[in-house]
Amino acid sequence: MRTRRPALPVMLTVVAITLLGAAACSSGESSADTGSCTAPGVDPSRINLGVIFPDTGAESSFFAGVRAGIDARLGAANAAGGVHGRKITYEWRDDQSDRRRNSIAADSLVGGRNVFGVIETTFGSPGGADALSRANMPVTGVAIEPDWLTHRNMFSFAYTASDPVDTHGRFVRSRGGTRAVIVHTDLSAGASFTAGQYARSLRAAGVQVVDDLSYTAGADTPESFAARVAASDPDAIVSVMNQADFIQILRALRAAGHDPKVILAISGYDQQLLRKSGPAMAGVSVPLFYRPFEAGGPAIGRYLDAMRHFAPQVLEPRQDTAMLSYISADMFVRGLELAGPCPSGQRVIDALHAVTRYDADGLIAPINIRDGYAKPTTCYDYVQVNSAGTAFGPGETRLCGAALTP
Known part of the structure; x- marks a missing residue:
């Protein structure tokens, strides 16, 4: 019986697969033998990450849900078998939002x-940032400081530290704001920087910034600070400070007979906080990088399910910082998936830089990391607390502005 030769395309495919396999084995990172992977934090059964956030300190209330969001996303990934058969674990460090402590944590x-x-x-x-870059460690998170723009190993789905945008100013103006006071904590260079970004946004949209006031808990009282705000007679207030202090100031301001037309706060989208302080939060608007919880849909459903199963310590999962860290963890998981069964820091970095469409499984509007890396986020959704202080509702859906170059 005559033996048939394999067709040429089949032969070429077999040769190609053989050569690729040989190359992988010669590199010491065989896709068939994950035990040979030698990257730090990688063994045959797990990948260990680090988490840095302010668990204590003056700014810790900004970041209260960080670990819960990470627990939820990594827990869901591990329940589905991990990434290429490895579970993802982590160890964490508290930097108190302090640069020196952050350096110690990274080291x-x-x-x-x-x-x-x-x-x-x-x-x-x-x-x-420099230490993590020298070690070629991939980093994901929310880019609220300028270092995220200059270190190619650091990835974010939202860049607020690059060129400011006029979007927030447009929102304030559309709501009738013409004279704004910006209030921020006095204990953080990051908060001061962010306050400056908002000031530029307001001015670009034609809103006058009549004062920029810093608040120090313990040294200032809500009543005395509210009097300083009222002295400028603003019709808009922008808050770059923790929710608890700002709510006290807002309560004191209203008790003195001053109720600004527009109140914009960078944080406070938290159902538990609303139940606790609802009436004092009436009218407060918060900008979001992601799909509002009230919008519902499969993506929000998956997030809530993961929070309930893998972060049960959080009684109310509908909170801003938990969602932000959930998406940050999702971005890291995406990088590991793309890097293949034998990951290295460089492979994850290269893989993420090549992504042209990332939407965090439907939680954010699609972004192009390859072409949009480190470019400012110009489109936001805004949610607003209703007049009774009982619920969040849509303040503005998908408002887009423009970047402001120096």
């Missing part, structure tokens, strides 16, 4: 040689 994670990469959201990130 400890790098020096231990037991961490593959880092998820962080903090005003202190410039402290450890």
Whole structure:
């Protein structure tokens, strides 16, 4: 019986697969033998990450839900079998939003040689950015400091530290705001920087910034600070401070007979906080990078399910910082998936830089990391507390502005 030769395309495919397999084995990172992977924090059964955030300190209330969001996303990934058969674990460090402490935290994670990469959201990130970059560690988080723009190993789905945008100013103006006071904490360079970004946004939209006031809890009282705000006679207030202090100031301001037409706060989208302080939060608007919880849909459903199963310590999962860190963790998981069964820091970095469409499984509007890396976020959704202080509702859906170049 005559034997048939394999068709030429089949032969070429077999040769190609053989050569690729040989190349992988010769590199010491065989896709068939995950035990040979030698990257820090990687072993045959797990990948260990580092997490840096302010668990304590003056700014800790900004970031109260960080670990819960990470627990939820990594828990869901592990329940589905992990990434290429490995579970994802992490160890965490508290930097108190302080650059020196952030540097210490980064050095400890790098020096231990037991961490593959880092998820962080903090005003202190410039402290450890160089160390993480030198170690070629991929980093994901929310880019609220300028170091995210200059370190190619650091990835975010929202850049607020690059060129300011006029979007927030447009929102304030559309609601009737013409004279604004910006209030922020006096204990953070990051908060001061963000306040400056909002000031430029307001001015670009034709809103006059009549004062910029810094608040120090313990030294200032809500009543005395509210009097300073009222002295400028604003019809708009922009808050770059923790929710608890701002709510007290807002309560004191209204008790003195001053009720601004527009109130914009960078944080406070939290159902538990609303139940506690609802009437005092009436009229407050918050800008979002992601799909509002009230919009519902499959993506929000998956997030809520993951929070309930893997972060049960959080009684109310509909909170801003938990969602932000959930998406940050999702971005890291995406990088690991794309890097293949034998990941290295460089492979994850290269893989994420090549992504042209990332939407966090439907939680954010699609972004192009390849072409839009480090470019400012110009489109936001705004939610607003109703007049009774009982619920969040849509303030403005998908408002887009323009970047403001120097």
